[in-house]
Amino acid sequence: MWNPYRRIPALQRRLLGxxxxxxxxxxxxxxSGAGWVSPAKLPTPWGVASAFGRLAMPDQSGDSLLxxxxxxxxxxxxxxxxxxxxxxxxxxxxxxxxxxxxxxISPLVDPFRSAPIVAxxxxxxxxxxxxxxxxxxxxxxxxxxxxxxxxxDAIQAVPRTYWISARDLGATPWEAVRHGVIPMAMPRIAxxxxxxxxxxxxxxxxAEYYNAEKGLGQLIQNARxxxxxxxxxxxxxxIVALALVTYQAMRALKRALYPWEAE
Amino acid sequence: MADEIPEAPAAEAAHAPDAGLHLSLQGVVxxxxxxxxxxxxxxxxxxxxxxxGPGIVMLLGPSGCGKSTLLYMMGGVRPFDVPSPTEGVVxxxxxxxxxxxxxxxxxxxxxxxxxxxxxxxxxxxxxxFKLWRDRVDPSEIDRRVDEMLEAVGLADKAKLRPSQLSxxxxxxxxxxxxxxxxxxxxxxxxxxxxxxxxxxxxxxxLLHDLHQTHPCLVVFVTHDITEALTLGDRVVVLSTRPAQVxxxxxxxxPRPRSTTWHRSTEAQRLEESIxxxxxxxxxxxxxxxxx
Ligand SMILES: Nc1ncnc2c1ncn2[C@@H]1O[C@H](COP(=O)(O)OP(=O)(O)O)[C@@H](O)[C@H]1O
Ligand SMILES: [Mg+2]
Numbered sequence: 308m309w310n311p312y313r314r315i316p317a318l319q320r321r322l323l324g325x326x327x328x329x330x331x332x333x334x335x336x337x338x339s340g341a342g343w344v345s346p347a348k349l350p351t352p353w354g355v356a357s358a359f360g361r362l363a364m365p366d367q368s369g370d371s372l373l374x375x376x377x378x379x380x381x382x383x384x385x386x387x388x389x390x391x392x393x394x395x396x397x398x399x400x401x402x403x404x405x406x407x408x409x410x411x412i413s414p415l416v417d418p419f420r421s422a423p424i425v426a427x428x429x430x431x432x433x434x435x436x437x438x439x440x441x442x443x444x445x446x447x448x449x450x451x452x453x454x455x456x457x458x459x460d461a462i463q464a465v466p467r468t469y470w471i472s473a474r475d476l477g478a479t480p481w482e483a484v485r486h487g488v489i490p491m492a493m494p495r496i497a498x499x500x501x502x503x504x505x506x507x508x509x510x511x512x513x514a515e516y517y518n519a520e521k522g523l524g525q526l527i528q529n530a531r532x533x534x535x536x537x538x539x540x541x542x543x544x545x546i547v548a549l550a551l552v553t554y555q556a557m558r559a560l561k562r563a564l565y566p567w568e569a570e
Numbered sequence: 571m572a573d574e575i576p577e578a579p580a581a582e583a584a585h586a587p588d589a590g591l592h593l594s595l596q597g598v599v600x601x602x603x604x605x606x607x608x609x610x611x612x613x614x615x616x617x618x619x620x621x622x623g624p625g626i627v628m629l630l631g632p633s634g635c636g637k638s639t640l641l642y643m644m645g646g647v648r649p650f651d652v653p654s655p656t657e658g659v660v661x662x663x664x665x666x667x668x669x670x671x672x673x674x675x676x677x678x679x680x681x682x683x684x685x686x687x688x689x690x691x692x693x694x695x696x697x698x699f700k701l702w703r704d705r706v707d708p709s710e711i712d713r714r715v716d717e718m719l720e721a722v723g724l725a726d727k728a729k730l731r732p733s734q735l736s737x738x739x740x741x742x743x744x745x746x747x748x749x750x751x752x753x754x755x756x757x758x759x760x761x762x763x764x765x766x767x768x769x770x771x772x773x774x775x776l777l778h779d780l781h782q783t784h785p786c787l788v789v790f791v792t793h794d795i796t797e798a799l800t801l802g803d804r805v806v807v808l809s810t811r812p813a814q815v816x817x818x819x820x821x822x823x824p825r826p827r828s829t830t831w832h833r834s835t836e837a838q839r840l841e842e843s844i845x846x847x848x849x850x851x852x853x854x855x856x857x858x859x860x861x
Contacts, residue, residue, distance in 0.1 A: 466680075467649060468678060468680050468682050469682055469684075471647050471649045472676070472678065472682040473699075474647050474670050475645055475646075475647045475670050475674075475675060475676045476675065476695070476696040476699065476747070476748075476751070477670065477672055477696055477699045477701040477702055477751070478698075478699040478701075479699070479700070479701075482698070482699050482700065486695070486698050486699070487684075490684060490686055491684070491685070491686075493686075565686065567685040567686050567731055567732075567733055568685075
């Protein structure tokens with residue numbers, strides 16, 4: 308039991324996982340179905356399922372409300388995610404590779420990890436209006452302050468012998484970073500990207516809080532206004548599912564790109 | 571960095587083995603900030619060492635006596651955050667050694683092969699750097715890489731990755747990656763220290779063979795007396811804290827040296843003298859004698 312290094316069989320792992328989920332679902336069904344809690348506070352699982360069906364169904368105009376909301380949320384996370392990675396990764400690499408750059412930039416980045424980024428939303432609305440730009444900028448800022456330090460740490464975690472040996476073999480300092488350090492840090496940098504995209508999924512509802520016409524955050528917001536708790540749950544579950552799918556997809560991509568990482 | 575090196579093709583230099591091969595350490599002092607309190611510790615204090623011509627010079631001393639520090643000085647890489655050497659001069663081929671030198675290549679105990687590259691790509695790794703790309707043209711690179719893979723016996727493993735190789739094979743890759751540059755000086759820091767006894771024997775034999783085909787000046791750091799006697803044309807014994815040359819033995823017996831020689835009175839006497847020199851010191855660290 309208390310052996311942290313033991314590998315358990317895949318079947319056992321899945322059964323344990325599925326069992327725990329089933330247990331929670333069962334408890335939920337019991338508590339809500341028996342009428343111990345008002346449906347306005349806790350909908351029943353089947354209530355949520357049927358709300359899902361209704362929302363997923365195409366309406367008169369032929370569009371599925373849920374599908375459109377999902378598409379918009381996904382697009383926002385995708386665009387912001389690309390920006391975070393394209394902007395944040397080079398900054399983190401430069402900080403990791405140069406203590407001077409790190410000393411200059413880290414006071415500008417590190418504090419924001421613990422800053423109440425949500426409180427910044429009104430400011431962003433003042434600056435960028437209530438359109439798409441604010442939402443993207445918010446998601447970007449929320450995630451990039453995590454990505455940059457993680458990429459920096461990934462670079463600094465590479466044993467210095469790789470840099471030394473490259474220098475010894477005739478590399479310029481930058482070449483030693485480029486060929487001796489960055490390739491070794493790539494798996495950890497990929498992990499950092501995966502984490503920052505996951506963080507964006509947790510921020511999506513906040514990003515879509517203000518004046519969103521479409522999106523899962525808006526869907527939840529709307530449902531709450533009409534006390535449709537079952538629809539709120541649908542929105543939450545879809546976000547969780549999307550986050551899981553992106554996470555697993557990015558993990559698979561990472562494993563395909565860096566098969567040597569295991570050693 | 572090393573711009574003073576004339577544009578002579580490195581290949582030619584390798585075929586003129588003893589053309590001024592000369593390493594010189596003069597009055598070398600190395601101080602480091604003491605880890606636990608203010609002040610400094612003197613690790614090396616006024617060390618002089620001369621080495622000339624192709625050959626294998628063994629630097630033998632207990633662990634922690636400053637062997638790696640000396641080797642880094644000769645290699646011109648300064649991984650520490652302190653100046654090295656603190657005092658004294660290091661000359662490579664008569665020139666002060668400032669910064670990594672193209673004629674000097676190091677091999678470490680941790681081979682440092684890139685895990686994402688194949689064996690072949692690892693051997694060709696130095697040619698990713700502009701310095702070598704400008705000097706050696708692509709067809710010559712291919713030729714040299716093939717030749718080195720053959721020489722270290724990994725021609726059939728060229729497409730594998732480091733994680734698919736044993737420790738000894740990984741060290742072969744690292745050796746090939748260094749020798750592909752045809753260095754005139756090869757500095758080895760306990761390169762076989764992490765290998766099992768049998769693999770170590772094989773690697774010592776390989777180094778001997780490679781040295782026959784690529785004669786260069788090897789400085790080989792070890793704390794293993796048997797290894798020193800197996801490989802060295804010279805065995806320089808270092809004292810500890812602060813390090814100085816405590817004794818300097820020349821071994822004329824040609825390599826490869828047989829077990830019979832290792833059991834001979836000459837070898838036994840050498841071993842005894844080395845042990846005596848070492849125990850004359852303050853007795854830090856530890857040494858290894860393998861059978
Ligand atoms: N960068 C450094 N800062 C402080 N002390 C160091 C540093 N590098 C080496 N030393 C000290 O110098 C001594 C010699 O180190 P080293 O040359 O690695 O020994 P060896 O290779 O003979 O085992 C050791 O006691 C070590 O603690
Ligand atoms: Mg050492």
